[in-house]
Amino acid sequence: MKLRELEAFDAFIRHGGTEKAAQSIGVGQPMVSRLLSSLEQRVGFALFERKRNRLLPTSEAILFHDTVAATLDRLRELEQEARDIANLQRGNIVIAAQPIFCDTFLLDVVAAFKRDHPQVGIRIVDVGLEDMLKMMAEHACHLGLGITLETDNTGTQVTPLARCEARCIMRVDHPLNTDGPIPLPRLRDEPFVELAAGSPLRTRVDSLMQSIGIRRTIAAEMRHLRGVCGLVERGTGVALIDPIAELLLDRKKVVSHPLVPSIEWEIALFTPTHRAPAAIVSAFANAIRTEIASLQSRGLVR
Structure with a gap:
């Protein structure tokens, strides 16, 4: 017929x-x-x-x-x-992202994107780096948003967006709250609030501390940086955080300092190596870039 x-x-x-x-x-x-x-x-x-x-x-x-x-x-x-x-007005996008991004600037990305593409469905999955790479390998998401610590041989295309530098946070009344960066050896006797073992940032910090002979006291561990910041605010200890987590801080209670030596990495987009993204996925990636540029203008990332 x-x-x-x-x-x-x-x-x-x-x-x-x-x-x-x-x-x-x-x-x-x-x-x-x-x-x-x-x-x-x-x-x-x-x-x-x-x-x-x-x-x-x-x-x-x-x-x-x-x-x-x-x-x-x-x-x-x-x-x-x-x-x-x-016309970029229909489709469903799945984004796998690390929790700190889901708690902060990615919310602004989604809100801005939905204003221009109201009929597009968006699902954000908050995962650690390892699970994000697994989702990418299994084609369970269209984009990954993560960091470039420990991402060798990911099997994905990695596009750096901005450079980050770890920050040390503490309560405003902490004795180490003085002008200037915090030398890592000065943290020798401090109780730490840490991300759970196995996270890329925790692994990098553990390795660096061991290399300079510092054995840390872990006062508490949390899976997400939101919880880490909350415990620092309550005086449980100091913490080394992603600079994006500064968006979660109560500046009346918590201060942030750079570290010496610095701990650096990049925020990056992860995309499939052998498949070009759909136009609507590329549009969402551009919305991420726009928000990253805003973070750069505010000095949170470089």
Whole structure:
């Protein structure tokens, strides 16, 4: 069956005659008659009764029209969906991101993106770096947003967005809260609030501390930096954090200092190596870049 035959049949049933059907689909009346005759031959049963030079639909034709109408409606929906995708107004995006990003600037990215693309579905999955790379490998997400600590042989394309430098945070009334950076050896006897063992930042800090002979006292561990910052605010200890986590700090209670030596890494976009992203995914990636530029202008990242 040809699409034009089905459109002519649908128009005939809806309008009750070949003349109005022809007008509705923009062809001549003889063309409608030919399309209806061709369709009748294809279906293998009588669609019309011919009385006094008029076509009257059979009972079978009325039954058949229900399916034809539903099929044409679905085709129109597909056409609209294709237009929406082409205009970046339809689709579903899955973003795997590290929790600190989900708690901070990624919220602004989603809000801004949805204003311009209200029909696009977005699902944000907060995961650690290892799980994010696993999702990328299994094609379970369209974009990954993470850091470049310990990302060798990821099997993904890594695009750096900004450079980060770890910060040391403490309560404002802490004795180490003086002007200037904090030398790591000065933290020797301090209780630490830390991310759970295995996180890239925790691993880097542990290694660096061991290299300069500092054995730390871990007062508490949390899975997310939001919790780490909350415990520092309550005086549980000091912490070394991602600079993005400064967005979570109560500046009346907690201060942030650079470290000597510095601990640096990059925020990066992770994308599939062998598959170009859909246009709507690229649009979301551009929204991330715009927000990163805002963070850079505020001095949180470089």
